[in-house]
Amino acid sequence: MDAQGTLNPLPPIPAEEYKSRVAKMQELLDANRLDAMLVTSEDNYRYLTGFDSPTWVNLTRPRYCVVPRAGEPFLVVPANAAIICERTAPSIADVRTWIAPNPADDGVSIVADGLRSFATKYKRVAAELGAESRMTMPIGDFLRLKDMLAPIEIVDGFKFLLALRMVKSPAEVARIRRIAGIVSDSFDALKGSLRVGQSELEAGQIFKIDMLKRGAHTVPYVCVSSDRGGYRSINVGPCERTFNKGDLLMLDTGSAFEGYYCDFNRNYVFGKPSDELQGFHQLVWDSTEVGLKAVRPGVRMCDVWKAMADYLAANAGKGYLRKKQGRLGHGIGLRMCEPPSFSGIDETVIKAGMTLTLEPSIAFPVPGKDGTEERVVVHEENILVTEKGCELLTRRAPRELPVVN
């Protein structure tokens, strides 16, 4: 294959780092009067244990990790997954199994017994319940587990995992840096493959293939959006629409290397753009510049949002803020989108080691068949917060729209 060198794995995240994450989780549990935490979702499971397998795509069998306030965590996995634990989660010695699928008891009684054995001090255990969490088990089983544990209380512990996960270790940053570099290269190369008459589906496929050739491990999120003078949405998959002269095209991707995501987009215009369209592109690019200057430890997410949003509003001309998007960027890591958000209501204080996206967008009218139609331009970069400010993980997009002739 092409460029196979880029598949070179990074040094593995050592067992000590996983043990230290678990120890920090245990401190948070005790400080919050919690006896244990139940973890079920792919990203949190991998964060605490290293467990790594495509098997999360298979929704038949759930997997559980129980972290007690003190002592050793244990995993509860289907018998056929024990070997995945052995290979990818060697820091966890205690692996309990059942033969799945078994709808009558898919691991729930083992989890209940384990949680109950730990819940002796505070009679409170935590689970992934809070905003942006996704509990990855049948919720009928969770309700049953809740009844089995009563009067032991189950409260949210997702916020503690988030607090730990927001600041990345050097090993985590290296993975995000790798994938952001791969995708930066793919976006640069893509310009030469685009042409009038091509469909969004074709462009998206070329882009996915190129990212894999350069060493991306997974390319689960590829949005492609194009239309005359600007696109209509930034969250749609590619369709059969073919490119015409005068179109603005956007591709956006959440792609991953060893489980860690980048998330950014690039714009391309077919033929020379109007001054107005060029202006809107430069506006979101300049708003990103405002964000790059505003981000530093100690500043709140909402402060950076305000600096970027104010800049957009003050310079929008015929354009206007897209309130329906709700934010102008977010965290990246084991998820493509994770807290915190650059929004008006997120008061999270920025710390060195956070990995974030800056993602300003603007809406504007273009003449349509029946009056005006709404169009959008969005621009996104990925950054690492440093001690004094921030550093780009993506290769900065050009301020002038790349033209496909």
Added chain:
Amino acid sequence: MDAQGTLNPLPPIPAEEYKSRVAKMQELLDANRLDAMLVTSEDNYRYLTGFDSPTWVNLTRPRYCVVPRAGEPFLVVPANAAIICERTAPSIADVRTWIAPNPADDGVSIVADGLRSFATKYKRVAAELGAESRMTMPIGDFLRLKDMLAPIEIVDGFKFLLALRMVKSPAEVARIRRIAGIVSDSFDALKGSLRVGQSELEAGQIFKIDMLKRGAHTVPYVCVSSDRGGYRSINVGPCERTFNKGDLLMLDTGSAFEGYYCDFNRNYVFGKPSDELQGFHQLVWDSTEVGLKAVRPGVRMCDVWKAMADYLAANAGKGYLRKKQGRLGHGIGLRMCEPPSFSGIDETVIKAGMTLTLEPSIAFPVPGKDGTEERVVVHEENILVTEKGCELLTRRAPRELPVVN
């Protein structure tokens, strides 16, 4: 790009088909004394509405669909997703929005009001709670919703969706047939790209790229497993291990076209295999043959399982059944793995139009450093149940192990 012709979309699934699915769901709701059903997960959402977007990878914002016992369903989506509904779910006219992320109320109050307005007859509503379901919203919000609705009861409705989804329409079968054909071609082509000294990671990447080149839309599940004289697991991602003469290699994929999955594997051996290894491969191939002959409408899943398992046990020689796998095949569709299962406890009666995998495996010992080590061979095909029996959707693997020299 290569082979771009294969990207040609199939005729879209018409709005009438989505409306008919909703109508059947409504019949099931009323027959089971339920006022409405709340749907949150990607596959069920797409099944009922057509909603199609890569945005499910982003876990920040949930999406809700409410199907009443009678009348029109409605969607509750973040404001920035309304355009996705307009484009991909035109059969649903009622789309309600909120600006997300808003941790204080991410759509929950709109959903609660809607469910409450319908829950007037039976005072019971359904949600995705049962075995193999995944509710795709924060469960803290679900518990809050439960409290807001009380005394209205929330019970499982996932089983009704499954009942509908198990039998595929011609449009659904066409999509599964397309992806099974693409992947069959990729597996055939892969043999020429394999060589001693290559790593599992490289082989996996070549395979992913080839499937995309042939028109697969997504390749989320790619397992690669290799070892001397047989592999150790069938659910692990590719690693740095390089191939040696005497290795058995397996690649397994759940890949999709327009949202519909195939799920099957192929085996390759490096150099002439031992008679014993060849025998175990032929055993699982022959057991698949037993399954192909046993599947027909009216037979139960557990009966086919028994026929295949009995054949394996009776002819295993030094080998033995892998009880820890729990089953010998399963349903495929909008999920890579969906009910029913070819297991000893699944009494689901097979119907024409079901799409299933037959996936027999066998374990056996090989001499190792310290005594014997366990190895596995698995073989999988995808089928469509017809009026009189079944039909292969995959190109049947050769009975003789393909040899890489």
